[in-house]
Amino acid sequence: MDKARIRVLPPEVASRIAAGEVVERPASVVKELVENALDAGATAVDVEIRDGGLSLIRVADNGIGIPRADVPLVFERFATSKLQRVEDLAAVRTFGFRGEALSAIGSVAEVEILTRAEGELEGTRARKRPNEPPIVEPAAAPRGTQVTVRNLFAPVPARRKFLKSPLRETDLVHQVVLRYALTFPEVAFRLTVNGRQVLTLPKAPPVQRIGQALGRDIADHLVEIRWEAGDLRVHGWISSPQISRATRDRQFFTVNRRPIRSGLLAVILERPYAGRLPAGRKPVAIIDIDIDPRFVDVNVHPRKAEVRFAQERSIYWALARAVENALKPFPTQAIVEVGEWPFAGAPVGEGAPHIAEGRASYSVTPRALAQLHRAYILAEDEHGLLLVDQHAAHEQVLFERLWTTATQPHPLSTPVLLHLTPREADALTELLPTLQDIGIEMEPFGANTFALRALPAPLIQADPTLAQMERARGLVDALLEEAHTYARLSPDALKERLAARVACFAAIRAGDVLNGDQQQALLDMLWDAWSPATCPHGRPAFVALSLEEIERRFQRR
Ligand code: ADP
Ligand code: MG
Numbered sequence: 308m309d310k311a312r313i314r315v316l317p318p319e320v321a322s323r324i325a326a327g328e329v330v331e332r333p334a335s336v337v338k339e340l341v342e343n344a345l346d347a348g349a350t351a352v353d354v355e356i357r358d359g360g361l362s363l364i365r366v367a368d369n370g371i372g373i374p375r376a377d378v379p380l381v382f383e384r385f386a387t388s389k390l391q392r393v394e395d396l397a398a399v400r401t402f403g404f405r406g407e408a409l410s411a412i413g414s415v416a417e418v419e420i421l422t423r424a425e426g427e428l429e430g431t432r433a434r435k436r437p438n439e440p441p442i443v444e445p446a447a448a449p450r451g452t453q454v455t456v457r458n459l460f461a462p463v464p465a466r467r468k469f470l471k472s473p474l475r476e477t478d479l480v481h482q483v484v485l486r487y488a489l490t491f492p493e494v495a496f497r498l499t500v501n502g503r504q505v506l507t508l509p510k511a512p513p514v515q516r517i518g519q520a521l522g523r524d525i526a527d528h529l530v531e532i533r534w535e536a537g538d539l540r541v542h543g544w545i546s547s548p549q550i551s552r553a554t555r556d557r558q559f560f561t562v563n564r565r566p567i568r569s570g571l572l573a574v575i576l577e578r579p580y581a582g583r584l585p586a587g588r589k590p591v592a593i594i595d596i597d598i599d600p601r602f603v604d605v606n607v608h609p610r611k612a613e614v615r616f617a618q619e620r621s622i623y624w625a626l627a628r629a630v631e632n633a634l635k636p637f638p639t640q641a642i643v644e645v646g647e648w649p650f651a652g653a654p655v656g657e658g659a660p661h662i663a664e665g666r667a668s669y670s671v672t673p674r675a676l677a678q679l680h681r682a683y684i685l686a687e688d689e690h691g692l693l694l695v696d697q698h699a700a701h702e703q704v705l706f707e708r709l710w711t712t713a714t715q716p717h718p719l720s721t722p723v724l725l726h727l728t729p730r731e732a733d734a735l736t737e738l739l740p741t742l743q744d745i746g747i748e749m750e751p752f753g754a755n756t757f758a759l760r761a762l763p764a765p766l767i768q769a770d771p772t773l774a775q776m777e778r779a780r781g782l783v784d785a786l787l788e789e790a791h792t793y794a795r796l797s798p799d800a801l802k803e804r805l806a807a808r809v810a811c812f813a814a815i816r817a818g819d820v821l822n823g824d825q826q827q828a829l830l831d832m833l834w835d836a837w838s839p840a841t842c843p844h845g846r847p848a849f850v851a852l853s854l855e856e857i858e859r860r861f862q863r864r
Contacts, residue, residue: 329411332470333360333459334479336416339408340454341487344368345494347452350510354484355499359473360459367453372424375431378443381420382435384410409454413437415466416459422452437462481505485520489593490561492516517544517593521557525550525591532594534629539621541629543594548580548637551588558592563600575623579631585846586655596622655844672834675826682817684826691857695849697815697829699842701769704832705810706843708765709745710803716746716761723759723779724752732757734790735783738805741798742786745806757783770813785812807843 330336337354344352347370357363373381384407412418413435423430430448435441460466470476477500484506488496492513498506508519518526529544546557560572572594580590673686673693684695727735732755739749746763759779772778786808793801815821821829833848842848858864 329407330415330459332479333364333476334483336360336364336412336456336459337366337480338483339412340364340366340456341483343408343454344370344452345487345491347371349451349494351495351497352487353497353499354480356477356480357501359470359476360456360480361467361470361473361476362458364456364459365453367451369449369451372427372451373420373422373431374424374427375429375443375445378420378422378431378433379441381409381433382413382418382441412456413441415463416461417457419455419457420452421446421448421455423448423450425450486559486566488520489517489559490564490566490595514544521591525557529591530633532629532633534625534632536621536625538599539625540597541594541622541625542597543592545576545594545630545633546591548583548590548634551580551584551590553588555589558589559594560592561595563597564595571623572626575626576630578627579634583634583637594626596626598622672831675823675830678821678826681820684821684830686826686830691851691853691855693849693851695830695833696817696842696847697819697821698817699846699848700829700833701814702807702810702842703848704829705765705769705814706806709763709806709810715764716748717764717767718748718761719759719774722752723774723776725749725757725759725776725780725783727755727757727783729755731755731783731787734787738786738790738793738801741801741805744802745809747809766809766813773813782809782812785809803843810843 329339333356337356337360341352341354344366347368349368349370351369353365353367355363355365355367409418414437416437418433418435420433421430430446431443432446432448433441433443460470471479481498481500484496484498488494488506488508492511492515495510496506496508497504506520508516511519514526514529517529525546528547528550530547532541532543532545534541555573558573558576560567576592576594577590584590673688676685676687678697679685679694682697684697684700686693686695735749735757736751742749746761746766747759748761749757749759752758762773766773770778773782786805789804789808793804796804815829855864
């Protein structure tokens with residue numbers, strides 16, 4: 308048996324291990340190359356990839372370039388032009404400072420650098436294959452640097468197994484470019500995928516850049532945030548409560564313009580949105596925290612995604628203040644001006660339905676024009692166009708009426724007898740007092756049988772068939788469908804939930820044909836509601852398109 312021997316790893320092995328930390332996937336190569344371009348003061352960065360980055364990654368910039376004498380050094384580990392002394396490490400403001408990226412990339416791919424430094428008449432080309440020294444020669448080149456990476460991970464096929472599909476890897480590269488583009492609006496970015504230009508972002512003012520990168524819908528609903536305390540500065544843009552997203556995919560945090568990931572920053576950002584966004588929805592944010600570099604330990608993670616703060620508390624505090632301040636003009640109930648996109652939900656704590664406290668102020672009831680696809684009512688008012696979801700609108704109307712006028716139950720001329728299974732009977736018995744509260748009177752009538760004696764007046768008006776056996780049975784089924792979730796609700800929350808369930812069951816559905824009078828009647832009722840902007844579940848009941856917006860879309864302004 309061989310005796311164990313301690314061996315020093317050959318340098319090419321050591322560098323491949325390090326490479327694994329820096330170069331995980333094509334997107335991490337793109338990240339390093341884009342950072343180098345930005346460190347070089349580029350005002351235009353061009354990224355091109357093929358096959359998810361595996362066959363080709365090319366990043367070209369118009370930065371300061373690399374002097375010919377320095378070119379052979381860039382592939383050496385710990386060769387960097389960005390740090391001279393140990394003390395500098397504490398004060399780095401550039402992205403790179405480890406001198407690791409190009410050496411790491413050079414050990415797992417073929418790399419070609421074409422560059423010309425400011426003040427040099429002739430450029431330089433360097434070609435390097437894994438485990439071979441670079442070949443350096445004069446070449447014509449524009450000012451700046453172009454780095455081409457071919458056959459990524461060919462020498463370490465095992466790494467390729469950890470990659471996702473080319474489509475997904477492309478998506479990750481796209482995310483990287485977007486991230487830097489959002490943080491550096493003064494720099495032009497371009498992304499080309501398989502020969503097709505997918506992102507073209509000319510230099511622009513910050514909000515315009517956000518529009519280019521994330522779309523007009525987001526850019527039109529941004530609120531600037533700003534907070535300064537000592538040498539700490541929080542600055543950026545957050546979405547107004549009129550828009551939101553299902554995930555945090557549009558939250559971008561940077562510290563001294565370095566992208567970071569911090570779950571806690573997201574939590575602090577989202578707290579002031581409580582009551583302003585429907586439950587579970589996430590705001591958009593593009594936020595930079597500027598802080599003396601000595602307080603940030605960027606050396607924690609090889610990919611520098613996580614940043615450790617020496618001043619964590621004051622940063623979180625400043626972010627919270629900045630966001631709270633910016634959201635102050637937005638009330639925590641669903642008051643939505645006509646002419647805006649009323650995506651803001653009522654404060655539906657834990658998904659429970661809710662009646663907003665204030666009455667929304669709408670001057671005139673819109674005029675119904677037509678029914679669209681048997682699901683929406685098209686209407687106009689003096690501000691523009693409205694699109695009303697007929698089910699959500701009616702649901703909200705009924706819900707509010709059940710809530711406020713349910714104390715006047717309407718007795719049925721003949722009680723309806725409902726036969727249930729023992730389990731259903733048990734569940735329904737639990738609900739009887741709360742149902743009574745919203746005007747539904749039912750009482751036990753022998754074994755597992757209940758007599759429905761009264762229904763709330765608004766329900767009977769909306770749907771007289773509810774007083775018939777089959778529909779009444781359907782209503783009970785709808786109520787019991789969610790019975791397993793009722794136990795943990797407070798009495799008030801249970802009342803809201805049952806009222807919402809009943810409203811949903813009795814409301815006009817998508818697919819119901821409405822004539823002109825019925826369309827108008829529904830609009831009249833909705834405009835008379837306390838909280839017409841949303842249905843009891845927090846979905847919008849209507850969306851509005853202002854004349855300005857319409858004119859803008861037709862490029863009249
Ligand atoms: P780091 O960025 O940590 O210094 P890299 O391996 O990424 O290390 O780059 C090594 C050196 O190569 C840099 O310090 C810089 O001098 C030079 N360099 C790399 N890319 C560029 C570029 N696009 N423009 C100018 N110089 C560059
Ligand atoms: Mg670098």
